[in-house]
Amino acid sequence: xxxxxxxxxxxxxxxxxxxxxxxxxxxxxxxxxxxxxxxxxxxxxxxxxxxxxxxxxxxxxxxxxxxxxxxxxxxxxxxxxxxxxxxxxxxxxxxxxxxxxxxxxxxxxxxxxxxxxxxxxxxxxxxxxxxxxxxxxxxxxxxxxxxxxxxxxxxxxxxxxxxxxxxxxxxxxxxxxxxxxxxxxxxxxxxxxxxxxxxxxxxxxxxxxxxxxxxxxxxxxxxxxxxxxxxxxxxxxxxxxxxxxxxxxxxxxxxxxxxxxxxxxxxxxxxxxxxxxxxxxxxxxxxxxxxxxxxx
Numbered sequence: 001x002x003x004x005x006x007x008x009x010x011x012x013x014x015x016x017x018x019x020x021x022x023x024x025x026x027x028x029x030x031x032x033x034x035x036x037x038x039x040x041x042x043x044x045x046x047x048x049x050x051x052x053x054x055x056x057x058x059x060x061x062x063x064x065x066x067x068x069x070x071x072x073x074x075x076x077x078x079x080x081x082x083x084x085x086x087x088x089x090x091x092x093x094x095x096x097x098x099x100x101x102x103x104x105x106x107x108x109x110x111x112x113x114x115x116x117x118x119x120x121x122x123x124x125x126x127x128x129x130x131x132x133x134x135x136x137x138x139x140x141x142x143x144x145x146x147x148x149x150x151x152x153x154x155x156x157x158x159x160x161x162x163x164x165x166x167x168x169x170x171x172x173x174x175x176x177x178x179x180x181x182x183x184x185x186x187x188x189x190x191x192x193x194x195x196x197x198x199x200x201x202x203x204x205x206x207x208x209x210x211x212x213x214x215x216x217x218x219x220x221x222x223x224x225x226x227x228x229x230x231x232x233x234x235x236x237x238x239x240x241x242x243x244x245x246x247x248x249x250x251x252x253x254x255x256x257x258x259x260x261x262x263x264x265x266x267x268x269x270x271x272x273x274x275x276x277x278x279x280x281x282x283x284x285x286x287x288x289x290x291x292x293x294x295x296x
Contacts, residue, residue: 030253037254041080041261044216045198070231076254077224083262090217092120126183127225133187150292158285160203164278174209199281212273
């Protein structure tokens with residue numbers, strides 16, 4: 001799918017939403033979710049940030065949007081991870097069960113290597129660190145001014161994109177410490193602002209030595225898991241039941257795009273994919289900074 005069908009789809013969605021009739025509203029929201037999830041599952045970033053901003057621009061209350069996006073990302077992230085595995089962009093296969101005797105014999109590190117593929121171990125590590133990052137963010141968010149939070153996220157995301165461009169022709173050695181730091185910081189961003197997860201995780205994996213296609217599939221699965229913790233935290237902290245009227249249309253639209261995006265990633269040239277991720281990351285980071293400085 002090229003960019004023009006997505007632009008046409010967004011225009012139709014905008015017209016449908018602005019008419020404010022129940023059935024056109026449902027179709028419009030589903031189309032917006034489809035377009036945002038296609039971009040997210042193809043480039044590994046943009047769903048929460050883009051969808052949340054667009055729905056607010058169309059007049060929806062932010063409180064109506066937050067939980068719905070978290071819940072839908074939980075479903076679409078896990079589904080996208082499964083689809084990326086199915087078409088061969090990533091390998092999440094778990095091998096035979098390893099018992100305590102095997103662990104005692106070969107050690108737990110080698111046991112984990114035999115049980116889980118590298119892609120699955122990276123996704124599990126990012127998701128586990130994500131739960132820690134979300135908790136830290138929940139404590140921190142009340143002690144840091146919003147301006148500094150958003151500037152921090154914008155600068156980090158933009159820097160990731162610039163680094164990918166600078167290092168795009170280098171073979172980067174894989175690094176577990178970078179992956180651990182990445183998962184924690186990205187989830188911290190998610191917990192602080194609701195955005196900045198996909199760009200940081202996808203770009204950061206590439207800078208940690210992970211292949212672009214693998215990075216996108218890993219991000220989808222890890223973000224789905226992280227959104228589970230976010231959604232549960234929202235339910236525990238909310239004083240009332242979340243607004244779910246938008247949920248069915250967003251989920252249907254978003255899930256519909258996942259198979260298409262998974263096949264798109266499979267057939268996109270690796271160099272083009274890396275450049276697309278770099279430029280998208282730079283644009284998203286720049287937009288966050290511009291918005292924070294009230295330049296738009």
